[in-house]
Amino acid sequence: MSIQQERRPLDSEGLSTPGPKPIEWNKITKMPTVGILGGGQLAQMLYQSAISLGIEAHVFASVTDEAAPKYFRDITKASSESWTPPEIYHFAQKCDAVTFDHELVSPNIVRELEKRGCLMLPTASTLELSANKANQRQRLSQLGYALPPYQICNSVPETVSFGERYGWPIVIKPSTGGYDGRGVFIIENEAEATTLFNTLSSHLPFVVEPKLALEAEGSVLAVRSTTGECLTYPMVKTMQVDGMCREVTCPSDFSDEVTEEARKIAENLANELEVVGILAVEFFIVGGKLLVNELAPRPHNTGHTTIEANMTSQFENHLRAILGLPLGSTELRVPAAAMVNLISNSNSQNVIPYLPLALSVKKASLHLYSKTPRKNRKIGHVTATANSVAEALELARKTVDILSGLDISEG
């Protein structure tokens, strides 16, 4: 730990006011250390950026994390599946700022660490919003953003009545516990709804939505520093399959009006919610209109093209933001880019024999996550940059198809 966090007096409610201090660059003598809770691919890509900036990065890894142990020099391994506050506190104390590889850390634990003077970014307040889809929807609604029609349901009858009003099938998202499509259920009738309520009762309430006819989906990343500086990345178009992001293209083919409105929404949200770091805002486009679908306050799958395509990657800007450094330009430096996720099609997928053919696709950049393949698990991604989105997408798809054993034609 290169700077001592000042321990602040607790106010009458036991909350520290106004919270742990950001890093003061004119006072420190050693490069700061960033802690990362969770050791997946986002941690790994943050590490690559930390190396360029000369920032130290330690990871607190789950028992099951496989990516981080392969490359991180400094790892603290959780002693069990469920992380204990003392273990996380012990880790956080050694860091000048702590950030997240995923949103599965309890906001209560994060708030407790904040009280003890640890600089947790995003903050517990931001995490509370992103970790609970019901809270998130209600807050976005209060703030006046256009959202998909929805109802927060606590029971089967409420849900059935919603289904009858909007028509079946309906979409159910439990408030907690899900990501990458694992938290999105298409429900056809009362019987299926009943089963879901019985199975996932610990994740109540549910956000219930009609199954909308989406014209397209898109995403804007905002990044906001502890200094209040806020920038947005150019909007990307996303293609989802079963609730999981498969492809991202940039620039999107949406109108200037849509992209500018989406940009403003992302910027406003980052400022209104006082997010620090990356805030990914995912949008539905329905009837030519933008609806805010979901927020994620961390580097995001829909931002992976920024590594090759933008002046500053989302990973470097996330680090700059939480460390209170000026943000780098978010502009594109190439005409077009496309990213395709490499999703394991079995529990035994082995990409090694396909690597030579896959890498013969000259203009594609491969990112492997060093994860054991499991069916439907993201184990890597490929980004291609080119003069057009169509060309970039073709190159990235071809590479992923070869790695998946689906394309054996010449690269």
Add this chain to the structure above:
Amino acid sequence: MSIQQERRPLDSEGLSTPGPKPIEWNKITKMPTVGILGGGQLAQMLYQSAISLGIEAHVFASVTDEAAPKYFRDITKASSESWTPPEIYHFAQKCDAVTFDHELVSPNIVRELEKRGCLMLPTASTLELSANKANQRQRLSQLGYALPPYQICNSVPETVSFGERYGWPIVIKPSTGGYDGRGVFIIENEAEATTLFNTLSSHLPFVVEPKLALEAEGSVLAVRSTTGECLTYPMVKTMQVDGMCREVTCPSDFSDEVTEEARKIAENLANELEVVGILAVEFFIVGGKLLVNELAPRPHNTGHTTIEANMTSQFENHLRAILGLPLGSTELRVPAAAMVNLISNSNSQNVIPYLPLALSVKKASLHLYSKTPRKNRKIGHVTATANSVAEALELARKTVDILSGLDISEG
């Protein structure tokens, strides 16, 4: 070690024939491990690329190396300043291919490891050429490349006679031991020559050259795989001060004829010398004519812009080459780029307080090397990409000036 190197029978001269086998991707079941001899900034940037490819990378670090220990998970520390063959062999045995952060490893040791079945890339033969400037000049001369006028001198009288023939001052490069300008001496007269011969007698013979009126300097990187595939990067223009690279710009402003001739020379050299990995070929331009100045068979300072500016960085292509994978496209993906080295101006330079202002130069990418500052030591570099070389160079210079404490105007 994920594959077992086959131990080959030694022929009558004790040389292995035809040398250790390249990696066979259709036979391995685990990602290969690359060993890197030396733990400076090149090792560090190779590590960043290894992470994306899912390649394991171990470093054999000198007692004094500071960069690698900060980020590498797997480090073998040399037990003393001078590396012993058993130590390096023990390290190399754990790796599927071994490459170099610098050229200060004795080619004899490398040849010995090759005999024992270790895949050393570049090979001992290539290193012999690059590690000894006299051998390099003679070989290039035999191959028929245009070179600066030179003489290999073993004594003061030979050197003085060269000086009298071409005019003082002359340039003296001891055959071994120098890089980054530390091996280039401008000598004004016999007395200075005598001193140099006395001081550096262990680095004889000397390459002696006239001090040429250079119009410009440039560099082309070739990259060649174990498969024989060879690509070249677009030529860059380099600006040297005291024999040390200060600035690189790309594309160069040289004529198409010059850049195409330089490209062909680099490609031919990589093939003729059977280099595997990056081969940097540095050129003088004198009287509109290209002269080959020097070769370096490793990722090179003049190739750092490839990280941001080209489809595939020199570091990733070096790894692909030594692992026998297809090479990535070397094309530019931006209109223009410039790199400026951050060179320590004292033994106590501290960039930390200048970071916030330096990073406020929005379109510049910083690479810090995590090295203790020493006067004239490279401790980082900054690359900027833009629509023109002039704009990129201005951004990179401004950032470096701020970090050096030379510019306190607004970023």
